[in-house]
Amino acid sequence: MSSPDEKIQDLALEEVLGDRFGRYSKYIIQERALPDARDGLKPVQRRILFAMHVEGNTAEKGFRKSAKTVGNVIGNYHPHGDSSVYEAMVRMSQDWKVRNTLIEMHGNNGSVDGDPPAAMRYTEARISKISAELLRDLDKETVDFVPNFDDTASEPTVLPSRFPNLLVNGSTGISAGYATDIPPHNLTEVIDGVLKRLDNPNCSTSDIMKYIKGPDFPTGGIIQGIDGIQKAYETGKGRVVVRSKTTIEDMRGGRQQIVITEIPYEINKATLVKRMDDLRIDKKIEGISEVRDETDRSGLRIVIELKKDANADGVLNYLFKNTDLQISYNFNMVAIFNKRPQLMGVISMLDAYIAHQKEIITRRSEYDIRRAKSRQHIIDGLMKALSILDEVIRIIRGSKDKRDAKLNLQTNYDFSEKQAEAIVSLQLYRLTNTDITQLQQEAEELAKLIAELEAILGDEANLVQCLKEELQGIKKAYKTPRLTSIENEITEIKIDTEVLVASEEVVVSVTKEGYVKRTGMRSYAASNGEDLSMKETDHAIFVQSMNTMDALLLFTSKGNYIYRPVHELPDIKWKSLGEHISHLVTDASGDEDVIAAIPMKTFSETDNFLFTTKNGMIKASAVLNYQPQRYSKTLMAMNLKGDDRLLSVSVINGTEDVFLASHNGYGLRYAVSEVPVSGARTAGVKAMNLKAGDFVAGVAVIASDEKKDLVLITQRGSAKRMKLSEFEPISRAKRGLLMLRELKNSPHRFISLDLADNSDIIHIATNKDVVVDLNVANLRVTDRYSNGSFVMDEQLEGVPVETWLSLAP
Missing domain, CATH: 3.30.1360.40 (Gyrase A; domain 2)
Structure with missing residues (x-):
């Protein structure tokens, strides 16, 4: 049980978490991760520079151990881990990270290769010469000081920053809900931009960009995209390309x-x-x-x-x-302004810096006037004392002590307390004619200085002129040439295939069930003529030697096609099974068969694809329509209606004839020029006038010099060979000529059509998974009125269901 002295609060968890995280977030944003818009420094950077300044670790003196500085920073101003302080210190010394290094370091301070710096006990550091410009006039009450974390010392809330460090050195950081990415810039250009803004407070971003042309990275490189720079300078966010x-x-x-x-x-x-x-x-x-x-x-x-x-x-x-070698750089210019994180364009950054400098010059001038007037008051007293030197000496000699002497001088000659103190502290050797001349000269100089300072405080134009002169001096002292060049447009990158792929001959194979591969010539030669590796129920529809620079188009029974450059096909040994098309595209259907594989060296501007479907539709479409930009999915080759299936695909030049054989035994031949050319997503036109229940069983494209014969197979295992001359070309969409003798019982019906000669072998697959090889040379040529010759026993070997020709690479 708790004692009555304990104070226990009953609070909701979400309230406690929200309150604590809110406080933590505010601290991270304001006191750790984001730079101040006025001096461009994060708190840890400011504390490092201030600690080194207090210790006298400046550019005109020798280097000191980094560990000593880190210890001072942690012990006096920044009670966090020593590694984070040392990392911030090292970054300010790395000339490939910051445009103008704020710290000089002896020893290993890392490298552009990402090598870590040596431990802080090994390295030495001091403030760089340009850092002195950030700290100059710090002792003239130019900025506010606050107690440190344990109230034993004071630290500045911001540095005077006589040059615009936020833009010059940039900044990166991630806090709670905010991040910043401000690129470094060229000191000369940024100062010119400030001068332009001082001359014309209403100037636009475009006006400023005549002076501040863009980021100037310490590693150089080439920036592309001036529009991205302008957008970033206007809004605080933008994108450019940085190229080696x-x-x-x-x-x-x-x-x-x-x-x-x-x-x-x-x-x-x-x-x-x-x-x-x-x-x-x-x-x-x-x-x-x-x-x-x-x-x-x-x-x-x-x-x-x-x-x-x-x-x-x-x-x-x-x-x-x-x-x-080329990256995108994204501007995200967030800084602390008026104690709040703010997305700032270049105009608001310059304005924040200018307002800060006006305040610095004003406070410095007020401090200098106070000091000058105080000194002037002393000089007036000394000069008055020297003019009545004998009386002053007499009074001092007649006084009991220093205090009495001061009181007597104030009473008798109307000196102020400070003047009396200066007189009684005066050394005897200074009571000479030379000293009075020096005092008069100093009095004149003080009067002139006071007049100048009052002019600065009394007239905004004089203050601005003072700021411009100081910036001109810094520009002259620290001027550096631009390292990064800027190009207006982002160059489009075009990659030629021959750069990526070695040009070599390979054997490409495709099977009906959709297994695809490419095989190197060495692997194919090592197979000693073995058959292509595939499933027992499968057969090859394409085996051909191709170059890796070529492309392959695979057409499926559902009217789709798959495009693949040969070099992107899976590289698999001849003795191994190929890869299924479902691995080539993300949306391949399980019930799609590959009906045609067509190689492409180049996509001809004059050739067309000729598509024919089972339900008697035909379409011609330009080959160029089938060269896709993206090919991760199947693409439409022909728009099929209902349960229609794509039957054949061929490349035509417009001089050929097409021959269609229907299941019921009709044959139709006509010129492909009768088929109108249409787009890739069309359904085509009527190819053949089919009776009810009839369908197209086979298609052949006949070149003008074709020497092969027509070979048709029926469902009863009969093969019929005919000369092409039996069929004269007629018109599209006719029924055609009957090629079978009608039988009342068990009539013959065509299941396939091939163009073949005596050198070809036709393979006939049956419904009993039996494959019968038919040597075309053994078939005699018949006329249209016969039913051909039986080449297999229907009772023993089954009913023929499909055929294919032998293929060899």
Whole structure:
């Protein structure tokens, strides 16, 4: 049981969590992660610089151990982990992270390869020369001081910051609900932008961009996208592309190499080099023979040595797209302004800095006037004392002590207490004619200084002129050339296939059930003529030698097609089963059969695809319609109605005839020019006038010089061979000529049609999973009125259901 002295509050958990997290978030936002809009520093950075300033660890003095500074910061101002303080200190010294380093460091302070710095006990540091401009006039009551965490010392809430550090060095950070990404800029350009804003307080962002052209990264590089810069400068958010600086150099033997001398900001060079070399090792890109990092004291240099005849521009474009050789940089310019996080454009940042500087100059001038007037008052007293020196000496000699002397001087000659103190403290050697001259000269200088300071305080124009003169002085002292070049437009990256793929001959195989693969010539040769590996019920519909630069189109019975470059087909040994089409696309249906595989070296502008369906529809469509930009899913080849199935696909040039055989025994031949050309998603037109219950059993495209014969198989196992000359071309959508002799009992019905000659073998599959091989040379040629010759026993081997020709690569 609790004692009565204990104070226990009964609070809802969500209230407690909300309150505590709110306080914590406010602290993180204001006191840790985000920079102040006035001096561009986070609290830990400000405390590091202030601690070094207090200790006299300045640019004109020697270096001191970093550990000593870290200890001072932790002990006096920033009660957090020593590693976080040291990391912030190191970052301010890294010339590849900040545009103008605020700390000079001796020893290992890390590298652009991501190497960690040496421990703080090994490194030495001091404030850089330009950092003194951030701290200048700190002792003149220019900024507010607050007690430190244990009330034993005071620290500034902001630094005077005589140059616009927020834009010059930029900032990155993540806090609770806020993040910031402000890129570094060129000091000269930013000061010119401030001067322009002072001259014209109503100028636009476009006016400012004539001076501040864009970020200036310490690692150089090329920025593309001036529209992104303008958007960021107007709104605080925007996107640009940062590209490495590269050149293509010629080598001996007709080879070339790509040399990289500048990389994007905050990119780890070692990781970038490894990524590029991994692409070479993994053969994701052809043409690279070696990647070397030749960086030394003279500067960054990465060399990508290319193979002979490699496309240097193509390789470079691929690296731009697939590595950090080119990155997107996203502006997110958030800073603390009026104690609140605010998304700021460049105008509001300049205005925040200018307002801060006006306050600094005002407070400094007020301080200097107070000091000057105090000194002037003393000088007036000393000069008056020297003019009545004998009386002053007499009074001092006649006084009992210092206090009495001061009182007598104040009473008899109307000196103030401060003047009397100065007189009695005056050393005897200064009672000379020379000293009175020096006092008069100092009095004149003080009067002039007071007049100047009062003019600054009394007239805004004088204050602005003072600020401009100080900025001009800093610009002259610390001027540096721009490192990052800017290009107006973002270059579109186009990658040629030959850059990615080694051109080689392979054997591509496709089976009816949808198993696809490509096999290297070495693997195919090692098979010693073995048959293609596939399931027992399956058969090959395409086996052909192709180049990896070619493309393959797979058409399915449901009117869809799958597009794949040959080099993207699965690379599988000849003795192994291929990969199913369901692995090539995300939406392949289980009841789709592959009915045709058509190789494409180039997509002809003059050729068409000819599609024919089971229900007697036909369509011609330009080959160019079937070259997709994206091919992760199946694409529509022909719009099928109801239960219709795509039966055949062929490439035509418009000079051929098409021959259709119906199940009930009709044959129709006509010119393909009678089929109108339409788009990829159309349903086509009527191909053949079918009786009720009839359907198209087979289709053949007949070239003008075709020498092969028609071979048709019936469901009763009969094969019929006919000359093409038996059929004269007529018109589309007719019924055609009867090719079977009608029988009352068990009439013959066609199940397939092939064009074949004596060198071909037709394989006939039955409903009993039996395959009968038919040598076409053994078939005699007949006329239209016969039912052909029986080539199999229906009782023993089953009813024929499909046929296919032998294929060889």
